[in-house]
Amino acid sequence: MRNDLSIVLCGQAGQGIQTVEYLLTRIFKLAGYNVFATKEYMSRIRGGTNSTEIRISSGFVRASVSRIDILIPLNQGAVQHVEKRISPQTIILVDKETITDDFDQTRHKFIDVPFTKTASEIGNKIYSNVVAVGTIAGLFGIGLQTASEYVKQFFSAKSDDVVQKNLAAAKEGFNLGAGLVNSSKIKFDIRNDADVKNQILLSGTEAVALGAIAGGCNFISAYPMSPSTGVLVFLARQAKDFGIIAEQAEDEIAAMNMAIGAWYAGARAMVTTSGGGFALMTEGLSLAGMLESPIVIHLAQRPGPATGLPTRTEQADLELALYAGHGEFPRIILTPGNIEDAFYLTQKAFNLADRYQIPVFILTDQYFMDSYYNTACLDLSDINIEKHIIKTDVDYKRYKLTANGISPRGIPGFGEGLVVVDSDEHDEAGHITEDLDLRVEMVDKRLKKLELLKDETIPPELSGPDDYKNLVVCWGSTYNIVREAVKNLGRDDIAFLHFRQVYPLPNETSIYLQKAQRTIIVENNATSQFAKLIKLHTGIDIKEKILKYNGLSFYVEELTEKLNDLLN
C-alpha cells in the first residue's frame, strides 16, 4: 500500500481548480499530511486546459511526478490533456453528468462521482468544487471535522448561507468519498505526522518575497511580467505593514533606474522581472556596475526567445544574467533549489549587494515560483540586516581608491559630505574624467571586488555517498526533482551536486567533479548553459547531459529513467 499519492486536478482556467487546490492542500496539511503542489497552465485567463498536481505523503514530498494516482477532470478534454501521465492504476473520479467524452473503460479506471448532481441538490452547481474537496477528504478518511472547519474559515468572508451550503457540500462530498472507501472501490492509508500541522506551506514566490522583507527590502519597482509578478504583488500587499514602497513602473527601464536611484538615497531596493523585461534592464545593470550601486534582481525565467511561452518554465537565462550589461563589472548569481533557499538567499542577497556594491541576482523560474510544500517554520533568529552605509564627512569621496576595491558608501543627506555618482568614467570624487591612467585604476578597482567574491561563495551541496563514482550536477529549481530521482535509483555509487550559487562559481567545484568517474548534468534548457560555465571556469567538460526544454520542468520518473538509461 503506497503512502505517497499524486492527485491531479485538470480543467479550464477560471473553473475553480485553484479553489479546490487551495482547500485540499490546506486541509491535507492541517490533517498532518506532507503536501507538495505545482501547476502548469496556459497563457490565458479563461478556458484552455490547465492542471494542478497535489502530492501527499507520509514523508517529505517536494517534486513533481508524472504519475497520477487520482485524476479529477473538470472539463471535456481534461483526460486527454494528461493522457500521457495516466496509467491503468490511475483512478479517474469523473462526473459523467458534466463530462461526456466517451472514455475507454478498458484502458482507464473511471469512477463516476456525481459532484454536480450533489451540488445542485444542495442548491447550486457552483458547490461542486467543494463537493470534490469533500470527496477527496473522505477518501483519505480525514476527519470531516478538520475539513469542515477549514472550509468554514475559508468562506468566512461570505454570507452565512454560502458558508452553510459549502459545509453541506463538503459533508456530502465526504460521504461520497467515504462511500467509495467502504464499497472498497478505493483504499489508501497514508500515515500522517502531527508535526506537519505546525509547519508552514510556502511557495517559491512567497519565499522570495519574504526573504526580501527579511533582507530589509523597502523599495521595489517592477513592471508586471509572468512569472515574476507575484513578488511585486506580495510586497505591495505588505507595503503598509513593512513601510515598503512598491511601485509599478511604466516599463522595466524605469523600474531598474528607479531601484538604483533608491539605493543611492539609502533605500534597499529590488526589481523583479523575467527574460524580456530583464533584457530592457541590462543598460541599467551596467549603470549599477559603473556607479557601484547595490541592486537585487529577481529574475524568474520562462521559455524564450522573445515572448516564448509566458506561463511555462525554463532555465535558459543563465548566460544572459552572467554576461548582460555592456563593459566589465562583477556580479553574483544565486539560484535557490528549494523554498528555504529562496528565503535565506534572497535575504542574503541584500547584504551581499550592499557590502560589495554590485548587482546580485536571484535566478528562479516559473516551476519554482508556482510550486509549494510544507516545511519547518523559517528560523528568523539570526537574520541579520547588514547596512553598509557610512555617515560622510566634509571631504567624502564616493570612489576612494582602497586596497580591496570597496569604497565606503555614503548617501546624500547623511553626514557632511557630498555624494557624487556618475555613469561616465569618474575620479575618486565621482566626477567625470578623461584621465586615462585613472580609468585603469577604476577598472581595476571594480574588478578587484570579483576576487573578494570568489572567496565568499556558497559551496555546492553534495548529497549521497562521499565515495561516489557517478555525479549528477544540477542548479536552481531542479534540486528536489534530482534528489528524488537519484534516491529512486537506489544505487550507492551515485551522488548529486546542487549549486545554489552559480557565479562566481564556487572553488570546490572542480574538486567534486574530479572525484567522479562519470558526471551527468541536468538542465532545463537546450544548450546546457551551466555546463558551459563549468567548463569555462574549471576546464572540465561535462559531456553527458539531460536537457529538457518543452516548457515543463522534469518529472521525477522521467529523470529517474533518463539517469538509469545513462548509467546502465
Added chain:
Amino acid sequence: MRNDLSIVLCGQAGQGIQTVEYLLTRIFKLAGYNVFATKEYMSRIRGGTNSTEIRISSGFVRASVSRIDILIPLNQGAVQHVEKRISPQTIILVDKETITDDFDQTRHKFIDVPFTKTASEIGNKIYSNVVAVGTIAGLFGIGLQTASEYVKQFFSAKSDDVVQKNLAAAKEGFNLGAGLVNSSKIKFDIRNDADVKNQILLSGTEAVALGAIAGGCNFISAYPMSPSTGVLVFLARQAKDFGIIAEQAEDEIAAMNMAIGAWYAGARAMVTTSGGGFALMTEGLSLAGMLESPIVIHLAQRPGPATGLPTRTEQADLELALYAGHGEFPRIILTPGNIEDAFYLTQKAFNLADRYQIPVFILTDQYFMDSYYNTACLDLSDINIEKHIIKTDVDYKRYKLTANGISPRGIPGFGEGLVVVDSDEHDEAGHITEDLDLRVEMVDKRLKKLELLKDETIPPELSGPDDYKNLVVCWGSTYNIVREAVKNLGRDDIAFLHFRQVYPLPNETSIYLQKAQRTIIVENNATSQFAKLIKLHTGIDIKEKILKYNGLSFYVEELTEKLNDLLN
C-alpha cells in the same frame, strides 16, 4: 634615414586640427606617399586637448605608433598632453608667438615656426592652419603644385578671395618648410610610390557604410551614439542616390524593432549603435531570434560600463554580443581587422543574415571607426547580393519544418500566401501555440541552424612561418597593430592568428593553437573575453595575455615591447 614618419597634430577641439589632418593626408596621398591616420579625442565639442596622428611611409602603414617624429602643438598644454610620446628626436614645430608654455629646450627639439605671423601677414590668423599644412609639404619637398592644387579644390566652395588667401598661406608655409630643409635644420626623404595616387583613402566608418550599400542595405534605423553614428550619417547622405531609408529613431528600442519590421516587409535593414544603445536592443535581438528575422547589427565598441568613455576605444562588448537576448538562438559575429574586411564582411553580413534568417554582428570599435589609410580600390566585380525571399503560394507556412531548420522566407504582398510571424512560440504557420511537443521541434529548428553556421565560418588568418613556435592571437581592430609589432620582433619562430569571425568560432582554431608551443593573446579589454570564448569552444586555456583598457588602442612599439618581454 628613416622612411616612415609620424606627424602628430595636437590642440583643442574645434581648433581646426581636422582641417589640417584632412588636407595633409590627402596631399600626402596625392603626392604618392602611403598614409595612415587616427585620432584620440575627448567627449566635448570645443576645448580640451585632442591629437591626430598621421603616419607616412614608402610602404604600407596601417597602425598607430606612439613615436612622434614631428609634433605640431596648436594650444597651450598640447606638448604636455603627448609628453610620454615625445623623444629627444621629436621635432616640435611650435609657433612661439601663440604657444607660450616655457619649454625645456634641453629635453626637446623645438623649432619656432611663425605660422600665425605668416597668416596674419596674409590677412588673418585663421590661415595659420593652412600655413602649417604648407610647411609640412615643404619639409617633404612635395611639389608646391600638388599642395596648391588640392588646397584650391578643398576651398573651391568658398569665395575667390578666401581661395587666394589660402593658396598664399600654403605657398608661404611651403617656403617656411623648404627653408627649414635648406638650412638643413631638418631632412627627410621618403620614397613615394606612383600607385598610391590612384588608391583610395578609407576609414573604418566609411568602409562599413560602403559595405552595407554593397550588401543591398536599403533601410537603416539608428539612434546617435559615438562611435557608431558615422555609419548612419554616411548612409543618410547617400540615401537619395541609393534609395535608402535612413531614419533616426526616438530610441534604440525603436531602431531595432523598426529594422526587424523592415526585413519582414522585404527590406535589407541594419542598425548601428554602441554598448549602451545595444543593451536596449537586446530584447529586440531576442525577437529576431524568435521570428527568425535577418538583422545586421553594427556594434561599435567604446569603454564601459554605462556611459564610460564615450569617445574612446575598447573591445569589451564581445561577450555582450555573444550572449545578449533572452532565450536560446543562433547568431554570427564578424570582427573586421582592416578596412577591406570592414567592407567585404559588412557586405557579406547581409547575405548571411538573409540566408540563415539570424542576427549578424559587425563588431568594431572607436579606434577602428576613426582610423584610415590608403588601399587598393575595392573590387566590386564579384559583389553578389543574395536575396533569399520567395514568392509565396496560397498555403505558405512561414515556419515550415525543414531538414536543415531553414524555412523559405516569404514577405507580405509578394505571392498568394500570408506571412505570419510571432514572438510567442508558434506553429509552422506562425500562429501562437502551447503545443509543447511543437515547442521542442521549433527550438531544435532554430538551433539546427547553428550547425550550418559552423560549417561556413571564415577561417582565421595566419601570418608568419608555418612552423611557428610562438603564436599571437588577436581579433578585430588590432590586426594591423599586431602585424607590425610581430614584424618588428624580426623572429622566425613567431606567427600571429587574426580572427575576422569570432563566432561561431572557426573549426581551424584548435589546430592552429595546438601547433604552438606558446600562445599569447592580445585584447583591448580587461578580462580577455576572446580567450574565454576560445577556452569554452576548444578547451585550450591561453594563459599569456596582453590586455589594454585605458581607452586607447595599442601602440605598435608598446605591443612590440610587451611581446619581447614575454618572449625573452
Added chain:
Amino acid sequence: MDTQIFDMANIDIAWCPGCGNFPILKILKQAVAELGIEPINLVLVSGIGQAAKIPHYFKTNVFNGLHGRALPPATAIKAANPALTVIAESGDGDMYGEGGNHFLHTIRRNPDITNIVHNNMVYGLTKGQASPTSQKGFKTPVQVNGVFLEPFNPLAVAIALDASFVARCFAGDAEQTKEIIKNAIKHKGYALVDIFQPCVSFNKLNTYQWFKENTYYLEDHDPLDRQRAFEKAIQTDELPLGIFYINPEKPSFEENIGTYQEKQTPLYRREPDLQKLCNLVDKFKILI
C-alpha cells in the same frame, strides 16, 4: 467583400467569454471587408497582451512582435512597402505604458498607419494590474489602495502633438465603431483609434454598463478645431466618443522620406545600383 475571408479555420480563441475583444474582432473584419482590402495586402501588427492576440484570429499577414513595440515595426513595414495597409493594434498597457515613447514619436512621424488601442483600463493578460488609463481609485493586487496616478489621456496627448487623426469609440457600439475605424484606415497618415473595451474578468469598474452610462457621442463637433478637440479630450465627467481631431494637411512619413518620389516600387523589388557604388568608391581616390 465577405468578412468570412478573414475568418480562421477552427481556432480556439483565448479570450474570456463576454470579453470586449470579441466585438472588436468582428467589427474590424467588417471594416476592412467593407473597404475591400485583400488579406494579402493587409498587415496586422501587434504587441503582447490580450488585445494583441487579435491577429491570431484574423486571416491576414501578421507581425506579432514584442510587448509595447508594435508601432516601430508597423512604421517600417509601411515605409518598406507603402502598398500594404498596416494596422498596429494592442492594449492600453502595451501602447501607452511600455510603448509610450513610440506612441509619441510615431505621431510625430505620421506614417500612414492605423493605430487601434483596445483600452480596457487594465492589464488583462498579466491578471489585472493597473494600466496607464486605469481610473483613480481602481483597486488591483498591486494598487492595493487603489490607483492614485493621473490616468493617461491618449487623446489629449495625440492632439497636443497635432496627430493627424484622433478618435475614440466603444466596443459596445458596433456600427459607429466600424465607421470610425473605416475613416481611420482611409485617412492618409497616422490615425489613433482608442476603443473602450470592457474586460469582464479584471475590470469590474468599467463595465459595458459603465461605458454606456459614462459616454456620449460628439455632436456638431468640428474635427478641424484643435482647441475644441482638446477641450473635449480632457472632459472626464462624461467621456465623449467620435472623431475628435483631423489634420488633413500633413504629408505622411512615406511621402516625406522621398524614397517613393520617383518610383513606387517597394524596397523588396529594388536592386542597389552597383555602378553608382563604383563611382562613389572612386570618389575616395580624388577625395573631395
Added chain:
Amino acid sequence: MDTQIFDMANIDIAWCPGCGNFPILKILKQAVAELGIEPINLVLVSGIGQAAKIPHYFKTNVFNGLHGRALPPATAIKAANPALTVIAESGDGDMYGEGGNHFLHTIRRNPDITNIVHNNMVYGLTKGQASPTSQKGFKTPVQVNGVFLEPFNPLAVAIALDASFVARCFAGDAEQTKEIIKNAIKHKGYALVDIFQPCVSFNKLNTYQWFKENTYYLEDHDPLDRQRAFEKAIQTDELPLGIFYINPEKPSFEENIGTYQEKQTPLYRREPDLQKLCNLVDKFKILI
C-alpha cells in the same frame, strides 16, 4: 545664501564658449542659493548630454545616470528621502527623445521634483543631429534634407497630462528664468521648466537672436486656466515664455504612497520590523 557655495574648485568646463548652458548654470546656482537650499540637501540628477554635464560644475550631491533616464532615479530618490530637494536636469534629446516614456509617466506620478530641460533643439554632444524639438527644415548631417517631423511640444503634452507645473523660459533672460525656476522648486509636485538654450556650435538656426525675436512673455495669463494654457502652448508663430499652467490641487507621489503618513523618517533610517515578519510567516501555518 552665497551662490559661491555651489562653485567647484578649479574645473575645466567642457562646454563651448558662448554656450547657453553657462547662463543656465549661473542662474540655477542663484535660484537654489536664494531659496537657501544647502548643498548637502540638494541632489542634481541628470542623464547624458551637454546639458546633463551640469551637475559636474555644481558643488552638491549628484546622480549622473544614463542618457534619457534621469526621471526614474529622481523620483525614487525623492521617495526614499523626501527631505532632499531633487532636480532632474538634462537636454531635450535626453528628456523628450530617449526618455520620452519617463516624461509621460513621471508627470502622472507627480513626484515633488523639478524637471529642468535645456532645450537647444539639437543633439549637442553627439554633434548636431535633430532632436525631438528641432524645427522643421533644420538641416543636419542625418536630416540632410531638413527635419520634416512635427516638433515635439513638451508643454502641450504636459498640460494634456495635467502636469502640476508647466513653464518655459529662455537662458538669455537671467532674471525671469531665475524667478521661474525658484517657483518651480518651491512648487509641491512635479514641475517642468523647459529652457530655450542656444547651442552656438550646432544650432545656427535657433540663436540667441532668434529666441529673442521669436519669444514673448505671457501677460495677464491665468496659470489655472488649462484650456488657455494649452492654447498658448500650441502657439508657434511666436513662442510664449512664462508659467503656462499650475494645478495646485494635486497630492505628490510621496504623499500618495503613504509611506510617510505616520512618520517622516527617510527609508535609510528605518529598520524592518522582524517581529511583524515572524507573525507574517506564522500566517503560513494557519493559512487563511
